[in-house]
Amino acid sequence: MKIKTFLAFVGPSVLAMVGLIAVPLIGVVYLSFHSSYVKTEIVEVKSSVPLFGGLTKTTVEKVPQPVLDENGEPVKVWEYVGGRNFDTVADPGGLVAAVSKDRSTTEDGQPTSFRQRMDGLYRDVTDIDFWGALEFTLLYAFITTPCILVLGFLLAVLVNSVVQWIRGPLIFATLLPFIITPVVGSLSIYWLFLDNALVASLLEQFGAGKIYFLKDAISIRTLIVLYGVWHVTPFAFVILYAGLQTVPQDALQAAMVDGATYWQRIRYIIIPHLRALFSFIILIHLMDAYRIFEPVLVFGSNLFANSLQYLTYYILNFEDNYYKAAASAILTVIGICILLLPVLRRTYREQKGVA
Amino acid sequence: MTTNLPKPLKPFTTAFLGFWVFLAAFPFLWMFLISFRAPVDAFSFPPKLFAPITLEHFYTVWILDGFWKQALNTTIVTLGTVTVSLTIGCLAGYGLSRYRGNLGFWILIIALVFRAMPHVVMLVAYKPAFWAMGIWNRYETLIIVLVAINQPFTIWMLRSFFVNIPEELDQAALVDGCNRVQTFVKVIMPVMWPGVITTGLFSFLLAYNDFLISSQLMSGDHMTMTAALSNYIFSDDSLAKLMHGVAGAVSITIPLIFLVLFFQRYIVAGLTHGAVKG
Numbered sequence: 219m220k221i222k223t224f225l226a227f228v229g230p231s232v233l234a235m236v237g238l239i240a241v242p243l244i245g246v247v248y249l250s251f252h253s254s255y256v257k258t259e260i261v262e263v264k265s266s267v268p269l270f271g272g273l274t275k276t277t278v279e280k281v282p283q284p285v286l287d288e289n290g291e292p293v294k295v296w297e298y299v300g301g302r303n304f305d306t307v308a309d310p311g312g313l314v315a316a317v318s319k320d321r322s323t324t325e326d327g328q329p330t331s332f333r334q335r336m337d338g339l340y341r342d343v344t345d346i347d348f349w350g351a352l353e354f355t356l357l358y359a360f361i362t363t364p365c366i367l368v369l370g371f372l373l374a375v376l377v378n379s380v381v382q383w384i385r386g387p388l389i390f391a392t393l394l395p396f397i398i399t400p401v402v403g404s405l406s407i408y409w410l411f412l413d414n415a416l417v418a419s420l421l422e423q424f425g426a427g428k429i430y431f432l433k434d435a436i437s438i439r440t441l442i443v444l445y446g447v448w449h450v451t452p453f454a455f456v457i458l459y460a461g462l463q464t465v466p467q468d469a470l471q472a473a474m475v476d477g478a479t480y481w482q483r484i485r486y487i488i489i490p491h492l493r494a495l496f497s498f499i500i501l502i503h504l505m506d507a508y509r510i511f512e513p514v515l516v517f518g519s520n521l522f523a524n525s526l527q528y529l530t531y532y533i534l535n536f537e538d539n540y541y542k543a544a545a546s547a548i549l550t551v552i553g554i555c556i557l558l559l560p561v562l563r564r565t566y567r568e569q570k571g572v573a
Numbered sequence: 574m575t576t577n578l579p580k581p582l583k584p585f586t587t588a589f590l591g592f593w594v595f596l597a598a599f600p601f602l603w604m605f606l607i608s609f610r611a612p613v614d615a616f617s618f619p620p621k622l623f624a625p626i627t628l629e630h631f632y633t634v635w636i637l638d639g640f641w642k643q644a645l646n647t648t649i650v651t652l653g654t655v656t657v658s659l660t661i662g663c664l665a666g667y668g669l670s671r672y673r674g675n676l677g678f679w680i681l682i683i684a685l686v687f688r689a690m691p692h693v694v695m696l697v698a699y700k701p702a703f704w705a706m707g708i709w710n711r712y713e714t715l716i717i718v719l720v721a722i723n724q725p726f727t728i729w730m731l732r733s734f735f736v737n738i739p740e741e742l743d744q745a746a747l748v749d750g751c752n753r754v755q756t757f758v759k760v761i762m763p764v765m766w767p768g769v770i771t772t773g774l775f776s777f778l779l780a781y782n783d784f785l786i787s788s789q790l791m792s793g794d795h796m797t798m799t800a801a802l803s804n805y806i807f808s809d810d811s812l813a814k815l816m817h818g819v820a821g822a823v824s825i826t827i828p829l830i831f832l833v834l835f836f837q838r839y840i841v842a843g844l845t846h847g848a849v850k851g
Contacts (some may be wrong), residue, residue, distance in 0.1 A: 219671040223753050227668025228680060231724050238721030239687045242698035249697065296707040373593060376586045390837055391594040394601060397840070398829050399782040399799055402822045405806065406600035409607075409819065411793040414616045416603060423619045448596065456841055480579045509691035511785055516806070531785070534693070540701055547694040555687050566682060 234488050243551070249544035250303050257285040257293040303545035307533075309346045316342035348546065350522040352553065354439065357505035358525070360555075362446040363500060369447065370454025370499070371492075375484070378462050390455070396452035404516035408432075418500075435522040442513045442523055450506070454499050461495045462488070501561045508554050526550045578751025601826060615765040615819070630820035640801065640821060646712075646723040647781065647797040654717035654780035655773050658723050663765070665724075667757055671743065681732070684725035686821065692722060692785050699790065715790050715797075719780045726779075727772055730843065735761070735770030769845035773837055781829070798825050 219227075234537060261283045266274040286291040305311070321335040327396050330338075344350040377388050395403055411431040418429055431437045465488055473483050514528040530550060534543040606629070607615035614624035634640045669677045699718065708714045738761060746756040762769075781799070788800035802825070805818030833840065 219668065219673070219753070221674060221676070224668045224672040224674070225676065227753075227757075228665040228677075230664035231679065231728055234661060234717070234721040235684065235687060235724050237646070238718055239690065239695060242592045243690070245698040245702065246694060247653065249701075252602045291771065347690070372589070376590055379586060380590065386837070388590060388594065389841065390833060391597050391841065393833050394830075395597050397778065397833055398826055399784070401782075401784045401799055401802055402825050403600070405802070405818070405822050406604045409815075410600060410603060412616065414618065415671075416620050419618045452597070460841065481661065505689040507687070509693075511691075511693070515784075525694045527785075530691070530693045533790075534697055534700065540697060543697045547691075547697045550691055551694055554691070555686075558686075558689055561684065562682070565685065 234412065246544045246547050249541055250548045251298060251300065252296060253303065254294050254296045255539045257295045258282045259285050299541075300451040303541045304549065306542055307546045308348050308549060312346050313343065313349065316346070329555075347524065347525075347529060348549065351526045351529040354523050355508060355510065355525045355527075357439075358443060358446060358510055359504055361396045362450065362507055363445050363503055365447045365501060366451045366454045367496060369451045371458050371481075373451070373455045374458035374462055375488075377459060385450040389459075392452045392455055394452075395448050396450070396456075400449065403449055403514065404445060408516050411441060432517065438517050439524040442510075442517055445513045446507065446510065450503055457495050457499055458492060461492045465491050497561070497564065501565070504557060504561070505554070508557060509571060526553065560564075594851070604819060604826070605823055612816050615811065615816060630816045632816050633823070633825070634805075634820045638804075638817070640798070640824065641794050642814060643798045643801045644824070646791070646795055647799070649712055650715055650719070650787070650797055651777055651780040653712065654719045654723065655776045657716060657720045658727050658776040659769060659773055661720070662724065662727035662731050663762070663769065663774075664757075665728045666735050667761060669728060669732045670735035670738075671740065681729065684728060687715070688725035690730075696786060696789055703790070710791055710793070710795050714796065715787060718786060718790065719783060722786070723776055724777050727776060730773045730775065731768060731771050734765060734772070738764060767839070767842065770836070771839045774832070774839055775843055777832075778829075 231398075244517055259282070260280050263279050263281050264276060265279070266276045268274050287293050317339065319338075321330055321338045324330055324334075344353050373392065377385055377392075380388070409415055412418070413432065418431065421427075421429055429437075431441065469485060470485050473487055480484070509527045510525045511527045511531070514523055514525045515531075517523065527550065530543050530546040533539055533546055537543075609626045609628065610624045611627055611629075617624075669681065695718075703709050703714060742760055743756050744766075746760040749751075753761065783797075784799050784802075785831055787797045788803055791797060791800060798821070802818060802821050805814055805821055
């Protein structure tokens, strides 16, 4: 294909991506270095206060007021602020203070153990919104990834070993958590764990006492991670299941003739054959895990579990600060680039090798 | 792979698969069940397996709160997104699969990076820009945004389908006097339907399931179903309102269940395609 024809074919698609992904990204970088405020001036306001008997007292006060332009609109000042937005988001000063804080003694002068010092450090660092969000985002990504790989592989092997007619219904049920709207999926779990809902009621009935799942950081975080595993395992399963269909049968038979056990066949033939699929799943899942949003929104309370995407969303909507949100967004993008760099380099080499 | 699992593992298989199916389906089943109940029965102690049935929540949500309007909005947005996505995606996918130069490779790598972008990053720019341009809260805006966000994934997937169509087919058509566009429309597209259906399904899912972008770019009468759910779940803690949320969530789920029922084969094909073959 000639380059001219090629450009004509990819044109609309590239235009859409440049216009609505690349240009906005540049815009966000620009926003993140700026700020705006309404220009104010100090105005002298004279007011007369009636005293008594028709007498009035005139007072002069100095009051800040927005400057209005000729249309009566407040004048906005747009300024370059350098890294100030980044400072407010990532709070490097607070981070340094948290790290260098002296924790060798408790408040009443007792020496602290290593464990206590680490706990204190962890608490102070994650107290800063950005670092807390980063912590849970990475925690989520790195806990769910091995879980979905193991669980997905186990399911794929087991489904592959049952009789044909039952596989269809099995795959159907398995796909549900993956296909159904993430907000709805999160809610369906959330509604099971409300204080008076099914799980808490059942546990109480069986004598476990009253458990409040949604009032505690550890249980909320566990629920979000479990939701993640539940939501993404089907994806890993389907890919590995399809991969299993392509395992060369003659290699397996040769291994059996040589007396390889079931585990040896899994370990030395099947897993190496699926290696590329495992790294594909890791790549896609890291991307998706890094932008976890819906469960954090639904399980509520960024107090207990926050994610980077939720943090930016929060700044954008509730603090209504575009500039700070832009800085937070840029830090998020830098994070994903660092996280994906090794995987991207690998993809680059593989694709280059093919092309 | 052969199906001979070691004998002692057979009962384990049944138990594990049974447990997994229960885990996968139960939250949805329970949601369906309680959506037809009075609030007291839905969150009762001890929990009830059977309770009187009522359609009250669905009536309130669909008729009184006008959920039908949001369903209509969702239909417009998803259909628009799927159509535009597939049109420009097929063109690009075909180009990428037939072009041998370096540029195509770089477009794919950059698309992969774009695929990783958290959507809220773009939203930070969209909000002030769309507001200033006065294209806030319009179907076209949401559709074109969803199309763009969806493009990286779409072109990767469509390309892997096009790669599997032998180039001899193109050459035969070109020799017979077709130009590139004619070849694409008359020769290649007719054998691409499985790929188009699969990719279309995923575009549909992305547009239908999107919460973040839709809830931010649309408001009032233009809200989509998924975005409208936030009206019910984040407003207050009254149980009646929560039950309306359950009915809304069930309404959103039903079309998806049918989608999986009818297109399971294509969804599996799509998920495995990129990984196994390309």
